[in-house]
Amino acid sequence: MSSKIILYHLSLSPPVRSVLLTAKALGIELELRDVNFLKGEQFESEYLKINPQHTIPTIDDNGVIIYDSHAICGYLVDKYATDDSLYPKDIVARAHVNARLHFDTGFLFARLRYMFEPIFFYGENEIPKWKIEYMQKCWDLMEAFLANGQYVCGDTITIADYCCIATISSVDKVAPIDVAKYPKLLAWIELMQALPVYQVNVEGANAIQEALFDTLAKRKSEEA
Numbered sequence: 001m002s003s004k005i006i007l008y009h010l011s012l013s014p015p016v017r018s019v020l021l022t023a024k025a026l027g028i029e030l031e032l033r034d035v036n037f038l039k040g041e042q043f044e045s046e047y048l049k050i051n052p053q054h055t056i057p058t059i060d061d062n063g064v065i066i067y068d069s070h071a072i073c074g075y076l077v078d079k080y081a082t083d084d085s086l087y088p089k090d091i092v093a094r095a096h097v098n099a100r101l102h103f104d105t106g107f108l109f110a111r112l113r114y115m116f117e118p119i120f121f122y123g124e125n126e127i128p129k130w131k132i133e134y135m136q137k138c139w140d141l142m143e144a145f146l147a148n149g150q151y152v153c154g155d156t157i158t159i160a161d162y163c164c165i166a167t168i169s170s171v172d173k174v175a176p177i178d179v180a181k182y183p184k185l186l187a188w189i190e191l192m193q194a195l196p197v198y199q200v201n202v203e204g205a206n207a208i209q210e211a212l213f214d215t216l217a218k219r220k221s222e223e224a
């Protein structure tokens with residue numbers, strides 16, 4: 001008999017929350033195991049054996065180990081969904097979803113991590129203005145994508161929406177989104193927030209930004 005899928009996680013992590021959103025949408029129950037990356041737990045030897053890339057999320061589906069949130073979300077849909085709408089099998093439709101998943105990795109999350117990691121891990125005491133503006137350039141791109149439909153790949157929600165919202169909601173207080181300039185982006189965010197599954201994203205998205213601001217405040221007070 002197969003047991004629950006194990007998710008190595010911490011809800012602060014945006015990629016972890018994209019897996020939580022996808023699993024919730026599919027009705028999959030997960031066994032959660034904390035790996036606190038802020039305390040370096042991802043470098044423990046037992047964890048490195050299953051994920052030498054030392055990132056969360058990782059899943060263990062009865063011995064099948066997968067890491068990278070985008071790969072995990074696609075796998076969960078391919079294996080457990082009753083239809084393929086969240087990750088279409090049609091090769092053109094899937095290529096469009098893959099493009100947005102890579103946009104999350106290469107643009108959204110990459111720019112988030114280059115703002116957050118120097119603060120959390122390298123003792124930096126401020127985020128340079130250009131990095132915030134560089135993050136905000138992604139809002140132009142999101143606005144352009146959303147000209148083609150209410151979701152990031154047209155009029156059907158896909159795992160790309162879960163991945164992109166998990167990242168954007170984790171950085172929108174650090175790199176604010178101008179309501180007047182980005183109406184489509186704001187409408188999409190509200191659409192995502194209204195989904196029942198969205199609840200699994202709320203706490204972690206706020207907590208990671210609070211952790212960033214707390215760390216910056218601590219650094220400033222140490223300097224004074």
Ligand SMILES: N[C@@H](CCC(=O)N[C@@H](CS)C(=O)NCC(=O)O)C(=O)O
Pocket residue numbers: 012013014015037042053054055056057067068069070105
């Ligand atoms: N592309 C990866 C990125 C995962 C990632 O970098 N996760 C961060 C937490 S938000 C992490 O585990 N960092 C610890 C490390 O890199 O050592 C994914 O989508 O899963």
